Amino acid sequence: MTSVPTGGETLRLFVAVELPQAWTEALAQMQGRLAELMETPHTPRLRWVRPEGIHATLKFLGGKVPADLLPDIEKAVGSVVASLPDLRLRLGQVGFFTGPGRSLRVLWAGLEGDVQALGLLADAIDRAIEPVGFGRERRPFAAHLTLARTSEREVIRVDEALADRVRAVTMPDVPELVVRRVSLMCSHLERGGARYERIASWPDGGTA
Numbered sequence: 001m002t003s004v005p006t007g008g009e010t011l012r013l014f015v016a017v018e019l020p021q022a023w024t025e026a027l028a029q030m031q032g033r034l035a036e037l038m039e040t041p042h043t044p045r046l047r048w049v050r051p052e053g054i055h056a057t058l059k060f061l062g063g064k065v066p067a068d069l070l071p072d073i074e075k076a077v078g079s080v081v082a083s084l085p086d087l088r089l090r091l092g093q094v095g096f097f098t099g100p101g102r103s104l105r106v107l108w109a110g111l112e113g114d115v116q117a118l119g120l121l122a123d124a125i126d127r128a129i130e131p132v133g134f135g136r137e138r139r140p141f142a143a144h145l146t147l148a149r150t151s152e153r154e155v156i157r158v159d160e161a162l163a164d165r166v167r168a169v170t171m172p173d174v175p176e177l178v179v180r181r182v183s184l185m186c187s188h189l190e191r192g193g194a195r196y197e198r199i200a201s202w203p204d205g206g207t208a
Contacts, residue, residue, distance in 0.1 A: 010064040012187040015077055015125055016055040017089075017118075017179050018198070019145070024051045026091070026172035027109060031147055033169055034094065034107065038156070046107065046148035046156075053196045054145050056089075056111065058122040058182065061134055069132060074200050076128045077184060080121075081202035087121070087179035089113040091171045095144070096158050104156040109171065111143040118143055118179070125182075 019027075028051035039045055061073070092110030099105045111118070119141040126137050150156055183201040187194050 009067040011067050011070075012063045012189065013061040013065045013073070013199070014057050014185050014187065015059040015061070016057045016183055016185050018055050018181065018183050018185075020175075020177065022174050023091070023177060024054060026174045027051050027054050027145065027147065029172055030094070030109065030169070034147065034166065037165060037169065038107075038162070045154075046150060048148045049146055050194070053194055054147070055185070055196070056118070056143065056145060058118075058141075059125050059129070059134075059137070061129070070199065072132045073129060074184060076132050077125055077182070078200075078202050080124045080128045081182045083203050084121075084179060084182070085114075085117055087114045087117055089115070089118070089143075089177045089179065091174055093171065094147075094166050094169060096163070096166075098158055101155075102158045104150055104158050106146055106150075107148040107166075108144040108146050111145065113176070115143040121182070 031048050031051065035046070035048065065073075090112045092112040095108055095110055096104055097106040097108065122137075122141045130136055181201045181203070184199045186197045186199050188197065
């Protein structure tokens with residue numbers, strides 16, 4: 001049985017690869033460096049992701065998923081992730097997702113290594129849960145770890161000078177990550193930021 005209540009409740013769910021502590025600590029250091037570089041008295045503040053909540057998202061299911069669908073979701077994802085290939089990932093460089101006018105929307109750390117195989121895994125999960133009622137992804141899979149976001153009201157222009165300064169920041173040296181588990185996560189939106197709860201994991205974690 002899952003620890004999340006069922007019934008008429010709706011949940012914010014996603015499938016992801018969780019990160020080891022060495023990675024979250026390194027990313028926390030990186031967030032501090034980037035905040036010093038980017039946040040000035042004349043620049044809107046970024047919304048930094050809690051380091052312990054940083055993860056590699058494989059599929060976002062939605063913010064209002066009926067809790068009654070949990071058994072079907074777990075069965076579908078579990079059928080794909082019954083076993084995992086030997087995926088090895090490394091931290092890459094900092095990058096951006098931008099909106100209209102080159103306005104910053106998401107600041108992220110890239111992933112290197114077996115990212116093509118990770119994308120194939122994400123696509124397999126995408127296809128597996130489509131019969132449960134979830135639409136297929138329209139955008140190509142982008143292997144990244146979200147570090148910070150901006151709101152629609154805040155505009156930070158990503159000009160070449162800013163981009164060059166940020167990309168010049170080197171990532172801390174961390175051990176290679178061997179992906180041994182894929183997790184179904186529930187996001188609880190709280191005043192201090194999102195809090196994440198693992199609902200189930202595969203192939204070795206079972207249901208929480």
